[in-house]
Amino acid sequence: MSDTAEPQIPGARPADEGDDDEILLEPTVQHAVTTWGGSPAPASPPSQSFHMALATNSLPSITTETGELLRTRLKAAALFLALGYSAFFLFGLLEPSSVQHRSAVTLGLRLILCASLVGLLSARADLGYRELRLLEYGFFAAMILLMMFGQFSTGSRLIDDGDLPRLVAMEKNGIINLLVLMTLYAVFIPNDPRTTARVVMTMALGPFLVLAALQWKSAEAPAMVDQLARTEFAIGNMLFVLLSAALAIYTSHTLNHLRRDLHQARKLGQYRLGEKLGEGGMGEVYLAEHQLLKRPCALKLIKPDVNTNPIALARFEREVQTAATLSHPNTIEIFDYGHADDGTFYYVMEYLPGLSVSDLVHQFGPLPPGRAIFLTRQVCGALSEAHRMGVVHRDLKPANIIVAILGGKCDVPKVLDFGLVKLTADHPEAVRLTADYTVSGTPQYMSPEQAMAADLDGRSDIYSLGAILYFMLTGQPPFQGGTPTELMIAHARDPVTPPSKHRPEIPADLEAVVMKCLEKKADDRYPDTRALAAALAACASAADWDEAHAEQWWADQAAALADSEASLQPA
Template sequence: MAATGIDERAFNLTPEEYARVKEIFTQAIAMTPEARDAYIAKAAEDDESMIAQVQSLLEHHIEETVLDASDATDTVNDDVNDNIVLDAAPESDTFLVQKDVWEDNRQILRRRLMIIATVMTIIITVSTVDWFLLATEDTDYIARLIAFVVSLTAAIILYRNQNLSLLQIRIAELMVMANVGLLAIDLDIRMTCNVIEAEKPNMSTMLASINNWNYGTWSLIIFIYGVFMPNRWQRAACVLLPMAAAPYLVTELTTAIAADQYGKNIQDLMHNDLLGRPLSPPLIAACISIFAAHTIHGARTSAFQARRLAQYRLIDLIGEGGMGRVFKAEHLLLKRSCAIKLIQPDKNADSRALRRFEREVRATAQLTHPHTVQVYDYGQTNDGIFFFAMELLPGMNLGELIKKTGPLPPERAVHFLIQVSDALREAHEVGLIHRDIKPGNIFISERGGIRDYTKLLDFGLVREVKVDPSLSQTTMMIAGTPSFMAPEQATHPEQNDVRSDIYSLGMVGYYMLTGHGPFKGQTPIQIMMAQVNETPAPPSAHQPGIPADVEEIILKCLEKAPENRITSAIELRDALLKCKCSRDWTAMLASQWWNAQKPSPATIAKSPET
């Protein structure tokens, strides 16, 4: 990926400026290339820096976004090699990665400054109380009081305002670190003056010890700043190298004060046993800290890049199944949470099947039915791993629900079947066959305040099933899961049509009503053969109380011959709506059920083998 031009102001954008850049970018990507430049110039009010940032984001978007309106029409020709390969860990530091790093650094810097300010406040308070109790003469508390007020004010501001800009936090950093340095200078001067006033016989030793304390304290401050505060090495050098000169300036200052106020020449005494000879501890600490800042910043940037996929940052692993892993992720610019599914295709997979998968993900992204999971993006890494980004859903999949509750009441099962059949209607109308309808691909969530809201996931996944576990080379490529697949998916995979999805949805209905499927087997092939040859027992044979009209629809969906089944998703939906119990599962009942459950984290179905 080509490197993008980034000016330093990009990292100091105020929240308002950043929101404006985001707004302009979001509007611009929907426009034709001819109209973009004029719109950007007008919207940015000819602000060159803001225009540059929007253009940089547009270049990045055009380079890495894989969904394009032109792709939606490419759904027929298997021979077209339209793979789009993305580097999961690009070498260049793009604006988006650096912006993400500095957004994280901003919060780290705020928290650590708050800790330093709080610790300083506590130390000043404790030492002042101790000094007050033990002092035998008048003591000047003004410097300590000023340091206390500055530290406490900074700690309160940093604690209460979590949305401070990076510039505001840097100002707070200056206040806190200057406060620490000035307090150290004040203590050094006061200790030196106290020793001179006392005129003790061991004054030479005491002055050398105080001066060594001065160099040691500044070395510690330099080291803590370099390691504790997130910085680039350039900025760390600009701050730490002048700081390394501070103890030398303090030594000269105390020497001048001693000569002016006490008529004492202590220059030679101050340099006895000086830690600054032959090497300077503050300078050594500064060099080590600059290198540490560079190493830490580089490691953090690399970590962000490693957890980056196209325009997304991977956050947490939230699911894992036979076809791949699912991560919670965030769009780097829009800050929109989503789920990223990584799919590792088998090395022996047919390239035509993989291209079909690519096209079907594109086509799925065009689906707009509210009960179909929304797909945002799709691509392929250099390692051959497919990924697609979809909406992040709170809740659980249907398989998890059944394991949690057992068989569902008929009215609730019908409620779910109506929603899924409605989603299938749109997919079938545009020529998409799901091929893998199962409980793990039906997600039960809450959307827009509506409980028991169903989302259909994962269109068109192809999986490999071993015919006999003892024969590792005997495999076949099928689309579907044996326990829920139609007979023709096993016998004539090329003849799959919408009625195959109807059969699978009927199997899901059977599973919801009874808590298990109608067929059992020790191996996938045994289950597949049962799908082809055995007649399922009525659901009421396993679970009494199932309404006859519901059972009739389920068994009609499970006819072996496709021509004997319900022929379409819309016909299935209309039949389910005519069931007497179709209106019995109300929003109130759904809310009561979900309120009784423990809150679940935002996740998305991991598509387990069910």
């Protein structure tokens, strides 16, 4: 993303280039500085709960989905018929005969009806499911009645003129018109087969009712009407209509079955899947909602190649269980995990309103030293808990830290993807699994020992956190460019360019902390994240940023976004 990228809608994107193992939720700044409805937030610290706002906009049920689909399909059907009727209407105006002129009149009425429905569906966004159904039945009933009226009117004229060939052609045209309407209804309108059967079979009566009305009216020409309604002709038409009706009902049944299967497939246990947020090497992430609690969350589905590897799946499931035990407020919360009916493994985590460190720097430039310290000290707390439990993250990077607005507080960093951890020998569950499933991490932020496939402990995460701090202060990682292998070699061998070479205003005491984190040998780094947090707190610029500064910064972004949106509105 470039520095000039506009804030985007809520969502996620795949992990940074070079990461083959992750899907990372990265909500953009518009999450945090707007309310759920999309209106600009006030120029004060945000107070509305994003989670509560999302919960009140529950993910759709099958009825809601059907209603939304019905509106779209009904509008499409009306447009389709309008185009067809327009062509026949123009043809009827060009034909000089009175019969064609009468057909043009009924076609014109149908065209007006179609246009009216399209206009109504376009203008009225508040139509409920029941209202849409009434519009559907009324529209198709009107289409059939107008078709019957047109046939009866034209047929009566042709009988008066004694024009049997054109009368037979009119009957066939009526059958074709009917088949178009039945097929259109079955394909376009979402319905269960029973409802479709009732509507379609009612439509099928139309031509035969017209024929019966012509027999009753045209007593003066019984022979002509009897010839039109003779057995072989009537039976042929009836069979044609019944076969078409059966095909329409079967089509509706198939489409309805597929639609319900899709709806059911989007449920995993108690979770209802919403929009897809992103995907990566290990799986896909969806916005989801617990159906009973109405709690929004992010649900990650693990890809089939992992699900079919029992060793990989066993370790992944164990690591998710371990990550779920982490309770630090700066660690993303894992709510649940499980298996779908087809065996697909998934786990559920909190959905965060905020902005990743990666996007924060890319959109707004390097962070002030005080803010970088403020965020990094909180991340140290999350890592401290994990390391005490024998858990090493192994994939710390700017994209894996979300700077969120939670609980009325701003600039709350959350460490993501503790489901892809390394258990050290201190962890009680650190048993060996053959054909162990490993995650390589991200080359730009990988520790030397990780690049060399050596044993890891918490000091590996300290190196990665030092590389993230380097990125916060300079806008670039310690090493960049080249292939992943070249980056890994650089971490293991090449000296790091001091961050002040990129930004001379970086304080010397803070630079010393960064360089100590990035020592090649683990023994030369801080022994643990507590020591790192203490060193950061001792920096002179640590007092330059606090919660009040964070609240003001987010409020300023809200105001800037509101002004930007206002400038885009037409005068």
